[in-house]
Amino acid sequence: MSSSPSSIPVVRPRASRRVVRTLVALACVALLPCACTTTADDLPPEMRAVSVVSSRGPGAPLARSGRFVWGSGSRVIADPETYDAAAIEDIIRTELLCNMEDLGWSMVGSAAVGVEVRYVVATDRDLDDAALQREFGMSPGLPSAGSAHGKGTLVVELRRPGAPQALWRGAAQILADPDLPADVRRERIRRGIDSLMSRVPLEG
DSSP: OOOOOOOOOOOOOOOOHHHHHHHHHHHHHTTSTTOOSOSGGGSOGGGSOEEEEEEEOTTOSBOSSEEEEEOTTOEEEOOTTTOOHHHHHHHHHHHHHHHHHHTTEEEOSSSOOSEEEEEEEESSSOEEHHHHHHHHOOOSOOTTSOSEEOTTEEEEEEEOTTOSSOSEEEEEEOOOOTTSOHHHHHHHHHHHHHHHHTTOOBOO
């Protein structure tokens, strides 16, 4: 009778998805013309995140673990002649999902959740608090989040189900130029969302 060697489980540290994505992105940036280093100051202007603002509301800070769903009304509004709205929304959801997982939150499809993540970006017009509330179901503006957001600004809010106001809202200008190459646009969106979600207040 032959015996098989005993299997010893190997425990490997779980790498942050944000770290993995950042390493891949930096490798790509290194191949761009004139991008000799990976510091923010040396990146081309179109690769940098701009106009990132955020504000906390009642119920903050956020617990360090939980479950979330996409809030109703989340969408990307874009001129089909200049932007692929479906592709942009896929990038936004992927990056938001990765950031929420890095914060300890997992996405579920049921109503038994702790937080709704709602987002909206429009490339054809500015969005003020009234429009965000009326058209997309977002809560009334938070004190320091600003009353208007320019074209191409991603607005994200975290809200507990049934709560009248968001516990946090942030905004990042991610779609400034429709002529950017797809890979550069994706990196700009990724950097903007990473910068934005790093401002989510956590317990502890």
